[in-house]
Amino acid sequence: MPILLLLCCSIFTFFVLYAPQPLLMVFATQFGVSVASSGSLMSITMLPLAIAPIFYGLLFAHHNALHILKYAMLMLAATCIIFVYVPNFELLLLTRFLQGLILPAILTALTSYIGQQYQGKALHKNMTRYIASTIIGGYFGRMLAANFASFYSWESFYYVIATALTVLAITINVHLFEKNTHPISSPREYLKPLKEPTLLRLYLAVFCMFFCFSALLNYLPFILSTQFSIIDSRLIGWIYSGYFVGAILSLTTPLLKRHLYNNWLFLTVIFSVYSGSIIVLDTTSISIFVSAFTLFCACMFMIHATAAPLANVLSTAPVSVTNGAYVSFYYTGGALGSYFPGLVIEHLGYHAFIINLFVLCLCGLLLIHKNYKQGISTTLG
Structure with missing residues (x-):
């Protein structure tokens, strides 16, 4: 086909x-x-x-x-x-x-x-x-x-x-x-990669990453309405262009990796920028907001593009098991990030919303940084 x-x-x-x-x-x-x-x-x-x-x-x-x-x-x-x-x-x-x-x-x-x-x-x-x-x-x-x-x-x-x-x-x-002739796997085997602490920390960092990403993109229309008085669906749609521009910027990932000697260091740096972009989003300037939003999206794609293959390198489980677990953590973060931050922004306001995302992103950064320190003397990077 x-x-x-x-x-x-x-x-x-x-x-x-x-x-x-x-x-x-x-x-x-x-x-x-x-x-x-x-x-x-x-x-x-x-x-x-x-x-x-x-x-x-x-x-x-x-x-x-x-x-x-x-x-x-x-x-x-x-x-x-x-x-x-x-x-x-x-x-x-x-x-x-x-x-x-x-x-x-x-x-x-x-x-x-x-x-x-x-x-x-x-x-x-x-x-x-x-x-x-x-x-x-x-x-x-x-x-x-x-x-x-x-x-x-x-x-x-x-x-x-x-x-x-x-x-x-x-x-x-x-x-x-052509029919797949590989033997069927037990659902229990999908939990095997979680026994490796380094891999588990990577999965949890991915959870934090996509939680923050889903939260911001989900409530972007409300943020634009309440913070910048933008209610036109057409303008909101074009501001989502930062998502696409961010994806294009993420194509520089191979070039950036040339200057960083392992994947854990690269992820630590990008997670730091990801966290910083969230703080910058707490602004009253729409131009600064759109710029920070574009950088935020670029960092997310860079993390995702690096973490997914890295999980396959780290895991000794079958590929389907490794990727199944990765997808589960990824979309669990998306599901929770699409709802609970809405309660925060509704009852506590936009500043509390930003702080909530920043704290969770820092958790992801700490998990990655711990893997970086552990991997300095190994080949995990």
Whole structure:
């Protein structure tokens, strides 16, 4: 199956995941709910993403991944239509939870197919393309949703997504997949990498990283509204461009690594900048805020791009076990970060919100720094 088709599937899947984020203020007003409650539209979707990859990994050991991909995308398209017509916020949450169950099936099927069909340099090249597609989907999902809400209606964007998902699903040829003959793994084996303290600290640092990232991007519309009086969905969508610019800046990671002699030192430095950018976000200048936000996003992508392969180097467990645990910690941080900071900003204000993120980011920095000190006399770096 053409890699371009797989990448399109990934992009529109991430449209579904992130489209509600710039619209949270719209949903809060439309359904008469609080800031924290509207933020739960993201956290309730990420919660299954923290658990489901483990079970889907086992499922795909005995089933055709493209077959699952095809029907999961059709189901996701159906939930997009349902999302438009639900009459109350509770059913909106239920629909997002169903999407959260379907999304990891699609993402696991995509990576399973790429991992099975490509080897060596082709595997690395196409996995890099897949990661790039997730960034593109995350950015344009937010930006287009905001612009559709401003120029047309947020519902119209969901019609576009549903149509695209349906067309892509129809074009998938399920007969191109060769069945995986590897023996099925026990779910208990997914916990084995956690027995290594160095790896556990890395996972916990990733949890802290994505907790802060999800919190800021989830409540960005409310921050822009309350701190800078920006309520136009179109302007909010363009400010999310810092996410995309940050992703481009993160391409300098290989160049920066040339000046730092191991991965732990690099992660320590980037985590320090990540923490500092959070403090700078507590400003009254929109230009400074956007600059700090762009730097914040760049640091997140640099940490993510370094931590994911480093986990595979450190772990002696099977690749699926290592990456399953990584994804679980990553999206658990995202699920919690999408909700609990909303309570802080709602009841204690923006300054308390920033302090909360800064403290948690410092925890991640301390975990990484401890690995750095431990790895100075070893090859772990």
